[in-house]
Amino acid sequence: MNTPGTLVRQIGDIARAAARAILDVYAGDFAVQTKADASPVTAADLAAQKVIVAGLAALEPHLPVLSEEGKSLPWSERRQWSRYWLVDPLDGTREFVKRNGEFTVNIALIDDHRSVLGVVLAPVSGELYVAAEGEGCWLQERADGDWRRIHTRPLAQPARVAGSRSHGGAQSDMLRRLVGDDHELQPLGSSLKFCLIARGDVDIYLRLGLTSEWDTAAAQCVLEEAGGAVLDLHGRPFRYNRGESLLNPEFVAVGDRGIDWAAKLRSE
16 A cells, blocks of 8 residues: 555545644634633634534544544443544644644544544644554655655664653653663654654653543554554553543553563563
Protein backbone atom coordinates (compact mmCIF):
# COMPACT_ATOMS: atom_id res chain seq x y z
CA MET A 1 0.00 0.00 0.00
CA ASN A 2 1.55 3.30 -1.14
CA THR A 3 -0.97 5.58 0.56
CA PRO A 4 -3.26 5.27 3.57
CA GLY A 5 -6.72 3.77 3.13
CA THR A 6 -9.71 5.80 2.03
CA LEU A 7 -11.40 6.21 5.42
CA VAL A 8 -8.30 7.37 7.26
CA ARG A 9 -7.56 9.90 4.49
CA GLN A 10 -11.13 11.18 4.76
CA ILE A 11 -10.69 11.66 8.50
CA GLY A 12 -7.42 13.44 7.76
CA ASP A 13 -9.33 15.85 5.52
CA ILE A 14 -11.77 16.54 8.36
CA ALA A 15 -8.84 17.23 10.69
CA ARG A 16 -7.35 19.68 8.17
CA ALA A 17 -10.70 21.48 7.92
CA ALA A 18 -10.79 21.73 11.73
CA ALA A 19 -7.23 23.06 11.69
CA ARG A 20 -8.25 25.87 9.35
CA ALA A 21 -10.96 26.88 11.82
CA ILE A 22 -8.43 26.76 14.65
CA LEU A 23 -5.87 28.86 12.80
CA ASP A 24 -8.48 31.52 12.00
CA VAL A 25 -8.85 32.05 15.75
CA TYR A 26 -5.10 31.65 16.42
CA ALA A 27 -4.31 34.48 14.03
CA GLY A 28 -6.26 37.04 16.03
CA ASP A 29 -7.12 37.96 19.59
CA PHE A 30 -9.14 35.41 21.52
CA ALA A 31 -10.63 35.05 24.98
CA VAL A 32 -9.83 32.14 27.27
CA GLN A 33 -12.58 30.70 29.45
CA THR A 34 -12.23 28.16 32.24
CA LYS A 35 -14.30 24.98 32.33
CA ALA A 36 -15.64 23.29 35.46
CA ASP A 37 -12.50 21.13 35.70
CA ALA A 38 -10.32 24.30 35.59
CA SER A 39 -9.01 23.53 32.10
CA PRO A 40 -9.03 26.33 29.50
CA VAL A 41 -11.27 26.52 26.43
CA THR A 42 -11.27 28.99 23.55
CA ALA A 43 -13.34 29.75 20.47
CA ALA A 44 -10.88 27.58 18.54
CA ASP A 45 -11.82 24.47 20.54
CA LEU A 46 -15.49 25.08 19.83
CA ALA A 47 -15.02 25.92 16.14
CA ALA A 48 -12.98 22.75 15.58
CA GLN A 49 -15.59 20.71 17.45
CA LYS A 50 -18.32 21.95 15.10
CA VAL A 51 -16.31 21.11 11.97
CA ILE A 52 -15.35 17.64 13.17
CA VAL A 53 -18.81 16.58 14.35
CA ALA A 54 -20.35 17.71 11.05
CA GLY A 55 -17.66 15.93 9.02
CA LEU A 56 -17.98 12.66 10.93
CA ALA A 57 -21.77 12.74 10.70
CA ALA A 58 -21.53 13.08 6.93
CA LEU A 59 -19.25 10.03 6.74
CA GLU A 60 -20.82 7.74 9.35
CA PRO A 61 -24.20 9.19 10.41
CA HIS A 62 -25.03 6.34 12.80
CA LEU A 63 -21.79 6.33 14.82
CA PRO A 64 -21.84 8.28 18.10
CA VAL A 65 -19.17 10.89 18.86
CA LEU A 66 -17.59 11.37 22.29
CA SER A 67 -15.62 14.61 22.44
CA GLU A 68 -13.96 16.78 25.05
CA GLU A 69 -16.02 19.75 23.93
CA GLY A 70 -19.25 17.81 23.37
CA LYS A 71 -22.18 17.05 25.62
CA SER A 72 -21.31 14.95 28.65
CA LEU A 73 -22.71 11.47 28.09
CA PRO A 74 -23.51 9.13 31.01
CA TRP A 75 -22.07 5.63 31.33
CA SER A 76 -25.61 4.23 31.08
CA GLU A 77 -25.61 5.40 27.45
CA ARG A 78 -21.95 4.83 26.60
CA ARG A 79 -21.85 1.28 27.94
CA GLN A 80 -23.98 0.20 24.97
CA TRP A 81 -21.42 1.45 22.45
CA SER A 82 -19.16 -1.02 20.67
CA ARG A 83 -17.94 1.41 18.00
CA TYR A 84 -17.73 5.21 18.20
CA TRP A 85 -15.60 8.27 17.46
CA LEU A 86 -13.42 9.69 20.25
CA VAL A 87 -12.32 13.27 19.60
CA ASP A 88 -10.23 16.04 21.09
CA PRO A 89 -10.82 18.97 18.72
CA LEU A 90 -7.88 20.91 20.19
CA ASP A 91 -5.45 18.92 22.30
CA GLY A 92 -3.06 21.25 24.08
CA THR A 93 -5.23 24.31 24.65
CA ARG A 94 -2.64 25.57 27.13
CA GLU A 95 -0.04 25.47 24.35
CA PHE A 96 -2.51 27.21 22.02
CA VAL A 97 -2.93 30.00 24.57
CA LYS A 98 0.87 30.29 24.88
CA ARG A 99 1.05 30.45 21.05
CA ASN A 100 3.93 27.97 20.89
CA GLY A 101 2.33 25.86 18.13
CA GLU A 102 2.40 22.61 20.10
CA PHE A 103 -1.25 21.64 19.86
CA THR A 104 -3.11 19.08 17.78
CA VAL A 105 -6.42 17.87 16.43
CA ASN A 106 -7.10 14.27 17.58
CA ILE A 107 -9.70 11.96 16.02
CA ALA A 108 -9.90 8.25 16.87
CA LEU A 109 -12.25 5.40 16.02
CA ILE A 110 -12.84 3.04 18.92
CA ASP A 111 -14.01 -0.51 18.25
CA ASP A 112 -14.54 -2.99 21.09
CA HIS A 113 -12.58 -0.77 23.51
CA ARG A 114 -9.57 -0.50 21.16
CA SER A 115 -8.32 2.45 19.12
CA VAL A 116 -8.41 1.11 15.56
CA LEU A 117 -8.00 4.37 13.62
CA GLY A 118 -6.12 7.48 14.63
CA VAL A 119 -5.54 10.89 13.09
CA VAL A 120 -3.32 13.53 14.73
CA LEU A 121 -2.79 16.88 13.00
CA ALA A 122 -0.53 19.72 14.11
CA PRO A 123 -2.26 22.81 12.65
CA VAL A 124 0.76 25.14 12.80
CA SER A 125 3.29 22.83 11.12
CA GLY A 126 0.70 21.13 8.91
CA GLU A 127 2.03 17.67 9.81
CA LEU A 128 -0.67 15.02 9.63
CA TYR A 129 -0.19 11.56 11.19
CA VAL A 130 -2.71 8.86 10.25
CA ALA A 131 -2.99 5.18 11.10
CA ALA A 132 -5.50 2.36 10.90
CA GLU A 133 -5.30 -1.11 12.37
CA GLY A 134 -3.29 -3.37 10.09
CA GLU A 135 -2.48 -0.57 7.61
CA GLY A 136 0.57 1.02 9.24
CA CYS A 137 1.30 4.63 10.12
CA TRP A 138 1.75 7.51 7.69
CA LEU A 139 2.96 11.11 7.80
CA GLN A 140 1.93 13.87 5.41
CA GLU A 141 4.06 16.92 6.11
CA ARG A 142 1.76 19.43 4.39
CA ALA A 143 -1.68 19.47 2.77
CA ASP A 144 -1.62 17.66 -0.59
CA GLY A 145 1.93 16.48 0.12
CA ASP A 146 3.26 12.97 -0.36
CA TRP A 147 2.55 10.27 2.21
CA ARG A 148 5.50 8.65 3.99
CA ARG A 149 5.42 5.48 6.07
CA ILE A 150 6.96 6.04 9.50
CA HIS A 151 8.28 3.63 12.11
CA THR A 152 9.60 3.68 15.64
CA ARG A 153 13.26 2.93 16.35
CA PRO A 154 15.11 0.57 18.70
CA LEU A 155 15.72 2.15 22.10
CA ALA A 156 18.61 4.60 21.73
CA GLN A 157 21.51 4.99 24.14
CA PRO A 158 21.11 7.47 25.67
CA ALA A 159 17.34 7.32 25.39
CA ARG A 160 15.45 10.42 24.33
CA VAL A 161 12.46 11.11 26.59
CA ALA A 162 9.44 13.20 25.61
CA GLY A 163 8.13 15.36 28.43
CA SER A 164 5.22 17.73 28.91
CA ARG A 165 5.68 21.49 28.82
CA SER A 166 2.56 22.14 30.89
CA HIS A 167 2.43 19.20 33.30
CA GLY A 168 5.33 18.29 35.57
CA GLY A 169 5.64 15.24 37.79
CA ALA A 170 7.94 13.31 40.11
CA GLN A 171 8.88 10.70 37.55
CA SER A 172 12.68 10.70 37.60
CA ASP A 173 12.96 7.46 39.60
CA MET A 174 10.68 5.55 37.26
CA LEU A 175 12.43 6.89 34.16
CA ARG A 176 15.76 5.73 35.55
CA ARG A 177 14.25 2.28 36.04
CA LEU A 178 12.94 2.21 32.48
CA VAL A 179 15.80 3.73 30.47
CA GLY A 180 18.69 4.33 32.87
CA ASP A 181 20.28 7.44 34.32
CA ASP A 182 21.69 8.75 31.07
CA HIS A 183 18.72 10.08 29.09
CA GLU A 184 17.87 13.28 27.27
CA LEU A 185 14.64 15.24 27.73
CA GLN A 186 12.62 16.63 24.80
CA PRO A 187 9.89 18.96 26.15
CA LEU A 188 6.80 19.03 23.95
CA GLY A 189 3.09 19.71 24.26
CA SER A 190 -0.03 17.70 23.41
CA SER A 191 -0.15 14.34 21.60
CA LEU A 192 2.87 15.37 19.52
CA LYS A 193 4.93 13.44 22.07
CA PHE A 194 3.48 10.17 20.81
CA CYS A 195 4.07 11.25 17.21
CA LEU A 196 7.77 11.91 17.77
CA ILE A 197 8.10 8.38 19.12
CA ALA A 198 6.17 7.05 16.10
CA ARG A 199 8.54 8.75 13.65
CA GLY A 200 11.66 7.48 15.45
CA ASP A 201 12.85 10.80 16.91
CA VAL A 202 12.08 10.00 20.56
CA ASP A 203 12.04 6.73 22.54
CA ILE A 204 9.63 7.04 25.46
CA TYR A 205 7.00 9.24 27.11
CA LEU A 206 6.08 8.57 30.74
CA ARG A 207 2.94 10.25 32.04
CA LEU A 208 2.31 10.25 35.77
CA GLY A 209 -0.85 12.26 36.30
CA LEU A 210 -4.31 12.63 34.89
CA THR A 211 -5.23 12.50 31.21
CA SER A 212 -8.56 11.82 29.54
CA GLU A 213 -9.38 9.14 26.98
CA TRP A 214 -9.60 11.67 24.11
CA ASP A 215 -6.05 12.83 24.91
CA THR A 216 -4.49 9.48 23.99
CA ALA A 217 -6.75 7.43 21.70
CA ALA A 218 -5.79 8.82 18.28
CA ALA A 219 -2.10 9.00 19.14
CA GLN A 220 -2.15 5.46 20.54
CA CYS A 221 -3.25 4.05 17.18
CA VAL A 222 -0.59 6.15 15.42
CA LEU A 223 2.12 4.86 17.74
CA GLU A 224 1.00 1.23 17.71
CA GLU A 225 0.83 1.09 13.91
CA ALA A 226 4.32 2.64 13.77
CA GLY A 227 5.63 -0.23 15.93
CA GLY A 228 5.27 1.13 19.47
CA ALA A 229 2.91 0.66 22.39
CA VAL A 230 0.97 2.56 25.05
CA LEU A 231 0.89 0.67 28.35
CA ASP A 232 -0.50 1.30 31.80
CA LEU A 233 1.95 0.98 34.69
CA HIS A 234 1.15 -2.74 34.96
CA GLY A 235 2.28 -3.22 31.37
CA ARG A 236 -1.21 -3.67 29.93
CA PRO A 237 -2.34 -2.05 26.64
CA PHE A 238 -4.73 0.89 26.94
CA ARG A 239 -8.46 0.28 26.53
CA TYR A 240 -11.31 2.78 26.13
CA ASN A 241 -14.89 3.22 27.35
CA ARG A 242 -14.11 1.14 30.41
CA GLY A 243 -16.61 2.72 32.80
CA GLU A 244 -18.13 5.87 34.24
CA SER A 245 -14.83 7.74 34.43
CA LEU A 246 -13.20 8.98 31.23
CA LEU A 247 -9.86 9.43 32.97
CA ASN A 248 -6.91 7.28 31.90
CA PRO A 249 -4.59 5.41 34.22
CA GLU A 250 -1.00 6.63 34.31
CA PHE A 251 0.96 5.26 31.39
CA VAL A 252 4.12 4.93 29.38
CA ALA A 253 4.32 5.27 25.59
CA VAL A 254 7.29 3.45 24.04
CA GLY A 255 8.77 2.94 20.62
CA ASP A 256 10.75 -0.29 21.04
CA ARG A 257 8.30 -3.17 21.53
CA GLY A 258 11.18 -5.64 21.73
CA ILE A 259 11.86 -4.65 25.35
CA ASP A 260 9.95 -6.26 28.23
CA TRP A 261 8.53 -3.00 29.56
CA ALA A 262 6.12 -4.81 31.89
CA ALA A 263 9.07 -6.38 33.71
CA LYS A 264 10.79 -3.02 33.99
CA LEU A 265 7.59 -1.47 35.37
CA ARG A 266 7.34 -4.23 37.99
CA SER A 267 10.96 -3.99 39.11
CA GLU A 268 11.88 -1.95 42.16
